[in-house]
Amino acid sequence: MNSASPTPGPTPFSRFRAELNDAVSVRSVLLVVSVLALQLGFILSYVGAFHSPTPHRISVAVVAPGAQRFADMLNALPGDPLHARVAKDESQARRLILHRSVDSAIVIAPRGTTDRLLLASAGGPAVSETASRIAARVEAVQHRRLTVQDIRPPSPKDGRSLSSFYLALGWVVGGYLAAALLGMSAGARPATFNRTLIRMGVLTAYSILSGLGGAIIVDPALGALPGHFFALWWIGALVVLAAGASTALFQILLGPMGIGLTILLFVVLGNPSAGGPYPAALLPPFWRAIGPWFPPGAATTAIRNTVYFAGNATTVPLLLLGAYAIGGVVLSLLASAIGLRRRGATRTGPPDDPAKGES
Structure with missing residues (x-):
């Protein structure tokens, strides 16, 4: 009488596949995919935000004879880098800056060719620097000289x-x-x-x-x-x-x-x-x-x-x-x-x- 043949044991591949199915569940796959999405979103968000800073409607007050005409000229710059409004005098312009209503102010000298750009770099040096560059370009076209006055710098240790x-x-x-x-x-x-x-x-x-x-x-x-x-x-x-x-x-x-x-x-x-x-x-x-x-x-x-x-x-x-x-x-x-x-x-x-x- 023939004895029953022994049942073959699991192969290494079948054991590995069983362990893989046990280790990699649908839940774990979804978690890894979620982490990957967050990681790529992190890269996209930070690089997307910082890779090409472009000024958009930086607020500026204008103090000048015929200030509205100068403000209109600033508002007409290509790409809308500035958003200009009129201030009646330098005191009001300073208050607008310190109250965070505007980022900077241009004070046009009624006599002479030297004007001033008032800014508060404590509110964000990047905006102040950008406003300075834009105003300098405008002044170059107008054939005038511009000096910068920082009325609220950050703390020396900041x-x-x-x-x-x-x-x-x-x-x-x-x-x-x-x-x-x-x-x-x-x-x-x-x-x-x-x-x-x-x-x-x-x-x-x-x-x-x-x-x-x-x-x-x-x-x-x-x-x-x-x-x-x-x-x-x-x-x-x-x-x-x-x-x-x-x-x-x-x-x-x-x-x-x-x-x-x-x-x-x-x-x-x-x-x-x-x-x-x-x-x-x-x-x-x-x-x-x-x-x-x-x-x-x-x-x-x-x-x-x-x-x-x-x-x-x-x-x-x-x-x-x-x-x-x-x-x-x-x-x-x-x-x-x-x-x-x-x-x-x-x-x-x-x-x-x-x-x-x-x-």
Whole structure:
């Protein structure tokens, strides 16, 4: 009687294919593709924003006899590099600059051939330098001489007025990283309303400490942005809470993918459009349009204008940051409560055992 032939074992190829199918799931493929998309988006956004800075409607006040004619000439320049308006005298032109209504001013001498360009490089040296070059070209055509007067330069320890941008960037990054880590340690979607409430409380405390730490670094420690310690502290707390609460909301709604959405909005899109290395007037239209609506841009403007321009033109950025912060907290709590009710309505078994942790 013949014995049964032994069943052949799996081949090395079949074992490898089985391990490959087990290791590379549809979920992991989607995550890798998402990371690739974010990476390419990062490159596209930063290079797209910075590769060819072109002036667009840089605001300038004109003080001159027959100022309207000169302003019309500036507004007619090809490509709309300048947006000129008339100021009745030099005092008004200076106020417009310091109130952030215009970026610069041209004061035409009623007698002689030497004019002055007034600017505030603390508001962004790149815009000031570009305005100087454009005005110099105009003056060359008019056969006049132009001198530049910087009426509000940055602090000696604030190179190219970039400390405001990097401070805002650090606060935003800290806010969304703190929220992301809290989500990873306790589950991206909190199982209960109380846990969401606790997470918001932790984020609020972290925001206050983070704002304090940033203010210490840029004021007494480094002297980059001196003289506004308490204002910077609470601006920083607001910035961090805005980034953190928004990230928590995205996590509650989307799970781990919420972190990706945060990076897309705040890092990929928000940072290059924030007005740091190149203010809005030098950015392409897309980045120029979106910059003021994200926390990095609003924070940079609020910090810079608080430190250098007596808090002028900070109302809108601060309101926007407040909307992100308060809206993130309230909507996170609301989304958690709604999700809890839905789970309660669909639950068929006994209530959750708290010992089992988060769902």
